[in-house]
Amino acid sequence: MTLPPSSPETPAVEMTAITKRYPGTLANDGVDLSVRPGEIHALMGENGAGKSTLMSVLYGTERPDAGTVRIHGREVHFAGPADAIAAGLGMVHQGFRLFDSLTVAENVVYRAEPRRFGLVDRTAARRRVRELAEEHGLPVDPDARVGSLPVGVRQRVEILKLLHRRARVLILDEPTAVLTPDEAVRLFAVLKSLAKQGHCVILVTHKLQEVLEVGDTITVLRDGRVTARLRTADTTASEIAEAMTGRRVELDRVHPPGTPGEVVLSVSGVRGVDLTVRAGEIVGIAGVAGNGQSELIEALAGLRPVAAGRVEIRGHDITHASPAGRRAAGLSYVPEDRAAVGTAPAASVADNLAMGHHRRPPLATGRVLLHSAAVQGHARSLIERFGIKTASPRTPAGALSGGNLQKLLVGRELAHEAPLLLVEQPTRGVDIGAVQRIHEQLVAHRDAGHAILLVSSELSEIRALSDRILVMYEGRISASYDRDDADERTLGLALAGAEA
Template sequence: MTPPPEDTGGTPAVELRGITKEFPGTLANDRVDLTVRRGEIHALMGENGAGKSTLMSVLYGLHRPDAGQILLDGREVSFASPSEAIAAGLGMVHQSFKLFPSFTVAENVVYAAEPRRFGLTDRAEAVRRVAALADEHGLAVDPTAKVADLPVGVRQRVEILKLLYRGARTLILDEPTAVLTPAEADGLFRVLRSLTDEGRTVLLVTHKLREVMEGSDSVTVLRDGRVAARLRTAQTSADGIAAAMTGRAVELDRMHPAGSPGEAVLSVTGLTTDAVRDVSFDVRAGEIVGIAGVAGNGQSELVEAVAGLRPVGAGRVTLTGEDVTDASAARRRATGLAYVPEDRTAVGTAPAATIAENLAMGHHRGHGLLTPGRLREHARVLIERFGIKAASSRHPAGSLSGGNLQKLVIGRELAHESPLLIVEQPTRGVDIGAIQTIHDQLIAHRDAGHAILLVSAELSEIRGLSDRVLVMFEGGIAAEFPRDEADERRLGLAMAGGAPEPPVSAEESVEEAPKESLKEGP
């Protein structure tokens, strides 16, 4: 990592003084001070609900602070909208990208600031400018490509190009690697470092400790809306940051004990869909089967077919001994399937419904009259059990932070003791303390005799939880490993379509294993 820049005592690029922001029932930011030096990558960390997103929304003009000052390059500013922040040299890449899928890369980058010729948009000049900008900053992208056809990592480059095109000197990135492959995450940090070497500043909102340790210069930690720590990365440790975030010691990258598998609960035989080819496997009671693979190799389509959300072209799906190949999603849930989808907002919840209503969804039939009192009591129990930070169960689910919405979905699905749990990306966007809690809950669910099919982009999560690991490549099962043989090198080779290697000894792993990817770990 490039050595952190020395603090020369110059004017900070960004300075927040005493920022306070309160919503009904929630003090999101409580007199927060934040100082970010010019030319550094500054990480902002904290548990879900700690106030990170609110603070960045205040900085970017999405919210007005109730108290406090914002200074850019020593000059006090006040933004009524993001457009004013952009004009002042700020730019933000949101976790959910703000792109027009039907537009080309160049059209997205220059939108609302198009080069003109004879009063019309000069498309050739737009392509030329975007190509030059991409080449200057090492952001490989085809300016003429349609955004809808691009992988997610390239779309993120388009978002960064939009900011650079508008002259952003300070870039705010919200959970930038949540949907990136390990190689894409590594590439992103190379780009960010090149930008800071040019004198730009990066504010990075993330949960991933390894990224922070390898890619940042300074760290500010929020807890319960207040600053819990201000650290120079080179002078701290991952354990120290985790303790500042949670207020307690956290065991990182834990390998959980193996399960005791019983009879098969889920049997998939020769399953074929539009994106899956001839896949067969079982998941047994008391077992976690992990599915690893680079995004786009059929994992999501396989899960949707098993859950009843995608038609099966060929093959058979059996759940608790019953053929459910042609059964509806509702019938599969009644047969014994619980499901935590990858998209917790569009698929996993109804954002406009209350938290209490969402916690009862999917398993509410056949339980008599669901009175408001019963709904609230059910919600109270799950909110407490899973540590969901919510001012009231009467509030809309859409008011929750992403991590707390994830806890809601997982808590709801675990609560009903279904024989099979399918869980996709269980800790995406979830803070370190909550990751440990979710992992413990999944292991307890397995040890109670349930079967779990786990899909995750995090290799450390797959290795730490799974009793067996399946690797998908181009729609098929490329390899299967028992937990003791699922080392990082073998998994990585299979994920790239290579033939499985023999297991690696501990000595060989230390001497020969490549540097761990920034993507791995919480």
């Protein structure tokens, strides 16, 4: 069902009065969305506002209860993503959907392979990828194995997949979440070029400054309804944030420094890294994904064996302790992968919030027997404290939006009141209002005398929260800064392995 391109006057995408209900939730309530060819349109809103549901309806993974969808002026009823792809839509998801063991060319042409004499024409596939890469400014090696590529190049592969299928409507979900500032700039140049060629780009993101830089128009959702339609040339970050949250939000706040006390975490020679974190201090680790920071944190949390070196919490050697032993020694941990590592999606919100507390009173009446009323009460308290949007404490955690699952995870670990908190990407995929709340909770946790080792790919987050900043590059600590010496340019150069 390939649809012809629309004229500049006809919307490439027109969604009218879209309504979608789930048990206990009205996800979309009469939502209208219109995007024209050649336009970069930002879809914004807090977690749970209905953005993902609306894009699921557009891409055919969900069917609306009411409303219509038109592509290039023609009403469509997609039975699934295959219909959407055939109609000229393409989507780059937050979690890339690539085969690591295949080459770039094999990934790009998968299920749309050029053929010769009934067989896949690999030469034509490589030639097609080179032509698309050159045409759109997306340099890749067609013969490279995807599993060996950095994350920024993998994203180019995802975009090339869409262009190979001649997508005219491109949906990108949080596309810069794992990119360096320079990679984000290059991505924006590509998106602007595609828009000039008549493509329609829908950008789902929480990053206000990015939207103002690259977007043309904005639709803001709150509680499933449209609260604002804006032109970026005529608006401000504060106006967008207020439309998203319904209140004034203090942007770009840098929190006052902490008052460091005794050493809580001491690391020497672990994966070639030495560092300390003191009580009442946040030490931030900045680094592009793939430079060893995740592996370091997993080793400290007990998820990877420590082959050499020593790890101490408050002077106690935990180098070879189990994860449970580390928790008993005073460690809490917010992992980067909230779904696969941090939570049990099939278990209830209440049970997930109890994890780590579940062997101790008041949640447990014995070594293994949970006290149901106490678990539910504990959950209700944390749901309110951290603003977790859920129909009920008994709702499966997997039914939550990504941002609300993140709030659940951060809230659970802060509730431990452990002397040391390891936290990776605490606000990834979280809206501006929740970012502010999580930042305030982390600072309050520090000011209560806890030590925090923070890993974030967001320079603004590192600079807003950290008392000291370490930069990891190619598996080692390549630079260390006091907070007052770490401006964005200095950190950006260090992230790329260059001297300021």
